[in-house]
Amino acid sequence: MNLLFLIVIFTALGGVLSVLAASVFLLLPDDTRAKILPHGVSFATGALLAVAFWGLIPHAFEEVGVTQIQPLSGAIMLGLLMFFILEKLLIWRHCHSGSCEVHGDTDEHGHGHSHGSHKSAGTMIIIGDSIHNFVDGVLIAAAFLTDVKLGIVTSLAVAAHEIPQEVGDFAILLHSGYSKAKALFYNVLASLTTIVGGVLAYYSLGDLQDSLPYFLAMASSSFIYIAVADLIPTLHKKTDIKTSLQQIALIFAGICLIVSLHGVAHDIQLDGVENEATHQHSS
Template sequence: MPTLLAIILASLLGGVLSVAFAAIVALSARASWVPMLISYAIGALLGAVFLEILPHAFELTKNIEHMAATILFGILLFFILEKLVIWRHCHGHECEVHTPDSDHGEHTGGHSHSAHADHSDHGRSGIMIMVGDTFHNFVDGIIIAAAFMADFQLGVVTSLAIIAHEIPQEVGDFLILLHSGYTKRQALIFNLLSSAATIVGGVLGYFALQSMQDWVPFVLGIASASMLYVAVADLIPGLHKRTELHATVQQVTLIGLGIGSIGLIKFLLGDLA
């Protein structure tokens, strides 16, 4: 099989499988499950960042300080991006907040419609996670291309490993989009569009492997910054709205399961990857 065709098929199959699995989980879930399962999504994001993406980025980078600066830059970048999204939802002075005790956050102004506030707040998380996931999928495509160009069997094994560790993250992404106020159909479409970045990365990696390889650590750093920002700045604060002991135990358990799922797959497939 021609190498380019193998890269395209592996990238396409990986995206379709992970998104399809995420859709099955999300479509079978009741609406009342989504706020609870968002804890799992946080764990999957943190696990992907600290157990998978960042170690790979630090391994590839030639300068640890530059990588740390890239992550810092990414966090600031997504803070600015989030501000732009907030401004896009605003309409002049109505969006300004001048009282620190407002119940509805910085973008609702004098309005009392909490549903609109929640949609704006959660909508930012949905956009942010799609940006980070698209970066991640793009890099996955480059990695698949590099593996296939080195050895066909290595390409097949690497693709399987990427598919396996993508599935928990895609499930988390799907849940975050539903939590953000998007419909199941919209979440499916957004995830499919994001997965197309794997094919783009694979094809570009095939034609310009050396130059693209130099960008892998930078893109990984930006992707990890995006996912970290979403988990810590946007999603975790929402968990503190429930202070009951059983809710806290449930949240911690699900965060642990999310992290554990990434760690388990990394452990089981470590020798293969």
């Protein structure tokens, strides 16, 4: 199957479809949405960590020689610092809990109490998501250009963490005065930048094969930072035994799913290679 076609399909999965999936939560009562969201955050934490440490980082190191191991490790470290700085500048801001300095605090029911302009917070969400989704598209394309199975699990991990984020973003946009229709429209519009990033990366990164391991390193930095800096602190807000055990179970579920999908994608890719080789031999 054409690689560009795969990139378009899976960047759409990581962007547009995650928004549409998150939009289902708009139909739920606030209390129900507040109960479901933390479970999605726990699952996304495991998925992101698994993709970073089981998929992206090993593949990045496989692509470079022994002399490049230290520079590649440095790229991962610099990536973490870069995402910290971006978040400080309010460009890369994820509100999974519905409470942050940019968007204002929320009560236990998810209702916001903004400290500034509601419209400004909504605009910041749309701009931030557009940039974030564009970068996600580049990272997905880089993963596909390295290995098809890596591209598949990377796009699934993007979708896993995008869904709970988009649910939070919907809540913020609604509180900022947007109607449900406009909130959905602007979120879908912002998600299209994932496809744009993937297509542009396909045409530019293809000629920069030596740089692909460093894009994978940046992708792993992104996933690790989101999991450790944004998602895990949210999970620590609940400390009772029952909730903690649920969080641990869902984190491991996210890890197991990505590891399993990685194996399935590997088998599918091997079958495709064997079939192609058989076809060429017979012809």
